[in-house]
Amino acid sequence: MYGLCDGNNFFVSCERVFNSSLDGKPVIVLSNNDGCAIARSEEAKALGIKMGANYFEVEDIIRRNNVQVFSTNFVLYADMSMRMKGLLSRFTPKLEDYSIDEAFLDFSGVDLSTLNEYGLDVVRTVTQGTGVPVSLGIAPTKTLAKLANRFAKKYPGYQNVCVIDTDEKRIKALRLTDVSDIWGIGRRSSQKLKDRGVNTAYDFTQLSRSWVRKHMTVIGERTWCELLGEPCIEVEAIAPDKQSIMVSRSFGKMLDDLEVIKEAAASYTSMAAAKLRKQRGCAKSILVFLETNPFRDDLPQYRNHVIVNMPVATNSTMEIIKYMSEGLYKIFRTGFNYKKVGVMLLDIISEGAVQGYLWDNVDRAKHKRLMEIIDSTNNRYGTNSLKLAVLGDGEQWKIKQRRLSPCYTTRTKDFPKVK
Amino acid sequence: MKTINEQLNKLIPIAEELLHMEVDLYASPVKAGFPSEAYNYIEDGIDFNKLLVKSKESTFCLHVGGNSLSGDGIFEGDLLVVDKLEEPYENAILIFSIDGEFTMKRLEYRQGHVALLSSNPEFEPIIINEGEELKRWGVVKYVIKKF
Numbered sequence: 384m385y386g387l388c389d390g391n392n393f394f395v396s397c398e399r400v401f402n403s404s405l406d407g408k409p410v411i412v413l414s415n416n417d418g419c420a421i422a423r424s425e426e427a428k429a430l431g432i433k434m435g436a437n438y439f440e441v442e443d444i445i446r447r448n449n450v451q452v453f454s455t456n457f458v459l460y461a462d463m464s465m466r467m468k469g470l471l472s473r474f475t476p477k478l479e480d481y482s483i484d485e486a487f488l489d490f491s492g493v494d495l496s497t498l499n500e501y502g503l504d505v506v507r508t509v510t511q512g513t514g515v516p517v518s519l520g521i522a523p524t525k526t527l528a529k530l531a532n533r534f535a536k537k538y539p540g541y542q543n544v545c546v547i548d549t550d551e552k553r554i555k556a557l558r559l560t561d562v563s564d565i566w567g568i569g570r571r572s573s574q575k576l577k578d579r580g581v582n583t584a585y586d587f588t589q590l591s592r593s594w595v596r597k598h599m600t601v602i603g604e605r606t607w608c609e610l611l612g613e614p615c616i617e618v619e620a621i622a623p624d625k626q627s628i629m630v631s632r633s634f635g636k637m638l639d640d641l642e643v644i645k646e647a648a649a650s651y652t653s654m655a656a657a658k659l660r661k662q663r664g665c666a667k668s669i670l671v672f673l674e675t676n677p678f679r680d681d682l683p684q685y686r687n688h689v690i691v692n693m694p695v696a697t698n699s700t701m702e703i704i705k706y707m708s709e710g711l712y713k714i715f716r717t718g719f720n721y722k723k724v725g726v727m728l729l730d731i732i733s734e735g736a737v738q739g740y741l742w743d744n745v746d747r748a749k750h751k752r753l754m755e756i757i758d759s760t761n762n763r764y765g766t767n768s769l770k771l772a773v774l775g776d777g778e779q780w781k782i783k784q785r786r787l788s789p790c791y792t793t794r795t796k797d798f799p800k801v802k
Numbered sequence: 803m804k805t806i807n808e809q810l811n812k813l814i815p816i817a818e819e820l821l822h823m824e825v826d827l828y829a830s831p832v833k834a835g836f837p838s839e840a841y842n843y844i845e846d847g848i849d850f851n852k853l854l855v856k857s858k859e860s861t862f863c864l865h866v867g868g869n870s871l872s873g874d875g876i877f878e879g880d881l882l883v884v885d886k887l888e889e890p891y892e893n894a895i896l897i898f899s900i901d902g903e904f905t906m907k908r909l910e911y912r913q914g915h916v917a918l919l920s921s922n923p924e925f926e927p928i929i930i931n932e933g934e935e936l937k938r939w940g941v942v943k944y945v946i947k948k949f
Contacts, residue, residue, distance in 0.1 A: 403901065403902050404902025466859040469859040512886050514886060514939070792862060799864050801866060801868075801897060801905060802870060
């Protein structure tokens with residue numbers, strides 16, 4: 384049996400752990416640049432604020448109902464996510480870290496008759512240990528576990544745990560699930576199915592296997608099998624190392640100054656390089672891209688990218704920034720208002736597999752030592768405590784996060800105060 | 803003054819050298835001859851995480867911002883190590899979150915209500931009547947203070 388455990392309205396719940404005055408009130412968390420709602424409390428959902436709703440569209444509802452609004456506090460949510468996954472891994476030898484607020488668990492060792500009890504213990508432990516309420520769906524396949532999780536949340540009687548362990552329960556759940564809510568079936572496929580009169584997950588399982596394969600490829604067929612109770616998707620315990628690492632952001636306001644844009648790009652490069660070193664990789668090339676705001680059709684538009692090959696694969700921030708800058712200078716054109724810049728590290732190989740270069744005049748050992756110092760300092764004192772001067776202070780380009788909560792769990796000065 | 807500066811200038815290169823020397827605590831400093839038997843008995847250093855944290859995932863730090871537990875020697879500026887998973891034991895100091903504020907108290911069950919007690923005579927008990935919600939946030943495990 385497999386479990387899918389996720390945090391209820393995770394980002395909102397993280398804020399509530401440290402601020403109980405938010406309990407019972409409508410709360411939303413906004414995306415980067417405070418653009419749109421990416422997490423909503425139940426109270427906010429009830430007010431009709433949709434997932435992904437643009438802040439300006441719902442500003443009126445927010446004001447009239449005193450909705451509490453937060454910027455995305457990545458540091459806090461990532462730390463709470465680690466805590467949640469850590470507690471979950473006490474209950475299974477095999478955990479798949481599926482997203483920031485959800486994980487698949489392999490329950491193959493657990494006695495079927497005690498599974499519900501076991502599930503309740505999982506939920507109790509994580510909810511009490513982190514303060515973030517979680518829900519757990521348990522079923523013979525991952526796709527069904529995902530479906531069971533929806534029921535665990537929807538019906539309070541389940542106490543946040545729903546187990547699909549008989550055919551009867553499975554069929555009942557399938558009948559109650561809209562085809563667009565099946566994990567692995569995208570919007571276009573579900574529209575196609577609905578056009579054919581396939582409305583529920585149960586209807587979908589009644590289609591012939593060959594029809595599904597023909598019209599929805601092997602991916603659709605896999606989902607079809609999983610809904611019938613036949614496991615096809617394994618729990619993947621170890622996330623594979625990334626083959627490419629991308630960091631890009633929109634600016635807080637539009638920019639036309641190359642030096643300021645370079646500061647932002649250098650900052651993203653430095654984040655990407657830190658990730659690269661964490662997985663002990665080196666990149667052979669870097670892609671830089673730059674674009675104007677496609678939604679402002681009243682302004683001249685420009686977008687371009689370039690790939691710069693580096694003579695020796697590296698993970699030194701200084702070296703990568705040098706090549707990134709070369710690339711940026713190549714694609715930058717004056718006379719445009721830019722909205723976004725980004726970098727992508729490509730051709731990643733492991734540190735040990737780096738091949739030298741005859742005319743290499745970079746002191747690699749020295750770079751490595753410096754990077755180690757930067758990484759360990761930033762791990763201890765917070766991102767960008769120690770950084771290269773080229774990164775600047777971000778005044779000009781940083782994303783807008785006006786409603787950021789404190790980093791309650793990781794920064795000494797932000798620890799909550801108790802009286 | 804001049805002589806002091808001369809002396810300092812002589813010292814600076816030595817200090818520089820010291821700064822850049824790599825010190826390996828665990829390797830034997832003996833370059834020749836027999837290494838001491840003691841080097842076979844090196845133990846790990848003191849790890850305060852191990853000492854103070856039983857359940858890493860459910861442990862949080864809180865700053866003390868008031869003197870309601872002065873009777874326990876807990877004062878403003880101290881740091882609390884709080885475990886949310888720990889079950890409260892008799893006489894435990896608990897953290898509650900009331901109206902958006904954290905408070906540290908002892909819990910006393912009385913007839914018809916519970917009381918949240920301070921250990922500072924200047925603070926009155928907070929009475930929680932039946933039907934009122936009270937959620938325990940965590941249990942205080944350690945107090946860290948700087949002298």
